[in-house]
Amino acid sequence: MLVHPYGDTRDDGVIQFSFTLPVSYSVKAADVGKQFLEKLGFHSVAVAECKAIDPEYTLYVAYGRTDIGIDPDEVKGDYLEVDEMDYYAINALIKAKLGRKLRVVGAAVESDAHTVGIDAIMNMKGFAGDYGLERYPEMDALNMGSQIPCAQLLRTALDRDADAILVSQIVTQKNIHVQHLTQLVELLEAEGVRERFVLVVGGPRINNAFAKELGYDAGFGPRTTPLEVASFLAQEVARRSADV
């Protein structure tokens, strides 16, 4: 069944916009913005605000309606649906299925200096009351921090005989994160050790389908919690050890 944006009345199709055009403000500025939105296919366009934020740029806040709807059932993709467990169940699963600690190494690789993501998932404290992997008694988790070269991450993972590698990529411009993520996969493949690890990437620009395209086992996007990652790791490593 088609659904439409819901503004004030069901199926009214109202969408809110804010954008800047590189045009000087003039008496026709409002119409420039209005006609632009109409060209995009919106109707009943109302420009709520258009003002010069600079002699050369005009900011718009506007509303428009669309008749286009979407059927959520038609949306298909490669989603990672983690069967989320609680902290105790995760530890119990590792103990029962592995009989040893699950070893995981994580880092923000190459030029990325931002640890906020990897810290939230791995550090003892975790995020928003949800403990990080370091806290799990059945995990041996090492957060290497930021700006770790791929080669060093791999060496550490091999030295510790890790089950899983977690990579974080937060800051990106001109898609440098793709370059770094590809570099790590290529390195693992060149060394013939890709299959030894559950390879996971997380970051604000990451989703599962994209991660798989790059050769990762899973990708976690924004709002991921340590519990989701821990559940996935425990289940995936347990599954692999059962396969052997």
Add this chain to the structure above:
Amino acid sequence: MNDALRLNAETVARARAAANAIADDIQQHIEEHTTDTTERATLRLLGIAGVNEIDVPLVNVVVEQARDLLPGGITRPFVDLMLRTGRTALEVAAGVAAGELRLEPVPAERREAAEVRGRKLARDGVARIDAVRRRRNELVTEVGEPVKPYVYVIVATGNIYEDAAQAKAAARAGADVIAVIRTTAQSLLDYVPYGETTEGFGGTYATQENFRLMRAALDEVGAELGRYIRLCNYASGLCMPEIATMGALERLDMMLNDSMYGIIFRNINMQRTFVDQYLSRLINARAGIIINTGEDNYLTTADAFEKGYTVVSSDFINEAFALRANLEPWQIGLGHAFEIDPSKPDQVVYQIADAQLIRQLFPGYPLKYMPPTKYMPGDIFQGHIIDGMFNFTGIFTGQEIMLLGMLTEALHTPLLQDRYLSIKNAKYVFESCRDLAAEVTFRPGGMIEQRANDQLEKATKQLEHVRHIGLFKALEDGEFADVKRDPRGGRGFEGVFKVGADYFNPFFGALLEGRMSGAPAGPATVEGSSNDGGEQRC
């Protein structure tokens, strides 16, 4: 407002005493060591810029060639070579790069001549910095001084020309300080790139030419607006003193320049960083540059409510180092941040306590207050309100350098409109609450006063603990930001040298003698004289 909270004066005195002892201890280490970048900065102060045919800066080529001589300092052998060849500093550097000249140890009979000439050249180098500082003072007088707090925003396109366009737009919208974020990982380059650049990742290369281009753009827009627009960059990483030199020569007005940031957040060797921060700060002091310290970063890794006191103790340490590097209080922009979880009840009450505490502990210092980042949501509307509370806390507690939060903080580098909206948010809050603080008092013994004294007490205990074990050991233990560092590990340790008894670097003396004093002053800019779009709208 400086006695608004009743703080325990005895505890404050204990904290400062501990910080001074900590800094004195490290100052000893600083005096006993030099680094490759310290020597390269020295060459830059002698007037050397430029790169060789494979883009290696000449100062790097010269210092690499003379690595064995560094315990005695680069200046004596370098100036000796100038005297022997009759060439200028730049010509000698080019000659070394071309392989036709070599730096050699200076025999006893030529030492004095080299040192006399070296001292003269050092005075000339420092005179160039003084001239730039005088020019800033003139411009501020001519053009006008913004009303504080300074509105500070970043640009980060990677392309210096696009940065300049965005910076001008931001200035027209009301920004007083423009910081050009550096490209990712520049802090880990052991050289400073050369020339104008139009490609970067998450920021723009700090090069002397880029500094010059941005300076020109800001001067232009400042003249148009009747408000001197300040330029900020980063004297941090592996080339701290070199970037400070470039900034001093190209009239930057502010520099991120922390004594410990590189150690904690970039894993740069601590023995190196302490040496590097000293010369970089001496240069900033001389140049009339305001430094910013980076304590806000602690709260992106450690929890702001639990570990807020580490910001206070680190501010005391940064203050102690800064004063030892000849900076005046008006130049010391100690950092702190608004990073307590917004879902915590009374978050803003605690933020006010922390901000007011720092305001009272460091009177006369232009504190740099950093906006929320860690808990900024993808919901930009909510984020805009959290930024509003940050702005409120800033004006209410008298912060002077407000690094504005962006509603899209969690998402991407700011869009043109984000910067504009953020500035409007800040200006509204600042003007609507400008005199509020003078009208209210804090409840004696209330939540705010208690929190402030509790933070002060914890910070003081931490400082006394650090004094007891020494700062190197404290950094090894992860006292700050929960990050642990090895005194012999990290980047750039190979560039640290114990100085010999014959170490000679005339710049340390020249930078200290006969300094200029005081902040630039100019007519206050009337609010709203810039284009705020008020008349031009639909």
